[in-house]
Amino acid sequence: MEEYKITTHNENETIAIAQNLESEKFPNMVICLNGDLGSGKTVFTKGFAHALGIDEITSPTFTIIKEYLNGELPLYHMDVYRIEDKTEDIGIEEYFDKGGVTIIEWADMIEDILPEERLDIKFKITGENTRVLVLIPHGDKYTSICEAII
Ligand SMILES: Nc1ncnc2c1ncn2[C@@H]1O[C@H](COP(=O)(O)OP(=O)(O)OP(=O)(O)O)[C@@H](O)[C@H]1O
Ligand SMILES: [Mg+2]
Numbered sequence: 001m002e003e004y005k006i007t008t009h010n011e012n013e014t015i016a017i018a019q020n021l022e023s024e025k026f027p028n029m030v031i032c033l034n035g036d037l038g039s040g041k042t043v044f045t046k047g048f049a050h051a052l053g054i055d056e057i058t059s060p061t062f063t064i065i066k067e068y069l070n071g072e073l074p075l076y077h078m079d080v081y082r083i084e085d086k087t088e089d090i091g092i093e094e095y096f097d098k099g100g101v102t103i104i105e106w107a108d109m110i111e112d113i114l115p116e117e118r119l120d121i122k123f124k125i126t127g128e129n130t131r132v133l134v135l136i137p138h139g140d141k142y143t144s145i146c147e148a149i150i
Contacts, residue, residue, distance in 0.1 A: 004135040004146045007126070014040045015047030017133060020149040021119075022051035025073055026141075027099045030115055032107030035123030040131050041105045044121070048103060049075055064090060067100075074100030081106040117141065 008014045021031070031048075033041040042059055049057045052071030064083060068075040076095045083090075095102050096115050107114060117139035124132040135150075137143040 001136060002143060002146070004137075004150050006133045006135070006150070008040075008131050008133065010129050011040070011043050014043050014131060014133070015050075017149070018044045018047030019051045021145065022048050024145040024148055025052070025101055027073060027101075028097050029101045030096055030118040031101070031103045032114060032118055032120045033103065033105050033123065034108045034120065036125055039123035039125050040133075041123055044123075044133075045077055045103050045105070048101070049077070052101070065092070065095070074098070076100055076102045077105075078102065079105040080109045083109055119145065 006017060008017065033044060035041060046057045049055075049068060049071065052073060052075055054068045054071040054075055057068070057077065058066065059079070062082070064078055064080060066077045068077065076098070078092065078095075080092075092110060093113050104110070107120070119142045120136040120138065122134040122136070124134070126132050135146050137146045
């Protein structure tokens with residue numbers, strides 16, 4: 001499996017990766033984020049949202065799905081960390097082909113319902129301000145995007 005590793009040395013460099021990915025956006029893009037607490041998943045999501053023209057991202061701690069409809073494409077931001085039951089039908093899958101961009105924090109927790117074609121990003125904490133982002137594309141479209149932004 002192809003992997004693309006990027007080290008960021010501060011929050012802004014992680015935001016820059018998100019902005020680069022946003023420039024490759026398309027309807028039904030799915031980005032799955034995994035990694036420890038405080039590794040940068042929300043920072044990434046906020047950077048992506050900002051590039052879409054969405055400014056107010058509230059962290060969906062108790063709401064699993066937040067929809068933002070005022071950007072260049074709709075953004076569906078999910079944080080499935082507190083999902084009670086993976087098989088619980090809260091309609092997550094319906095978002096994958098709704099025409100927007102879906103970004104899922106802690107996506108591994110719902111691995112069984114993720115679309116086959118998607119971009120996985122693993123965040124690793126390697127220092128106080130350093131993070132390693134491992135991009136794992138699933139499908140040709142996502143592979144081209146990784147090649148374009150690296
Ligand atoms: N290189 C970096 N990239 C991203 N964030 C960084 C970096 N260096 C330091 N940080 C800090 O790490 C924290 C990342 O927090 P963030 O909320 O994005 O984590 P998270 O992965 O969403 O955590 P959670 O699993 O709790 O939702 C922020 O306080 C941010 O300022
Ligand atoms: Mg978060």
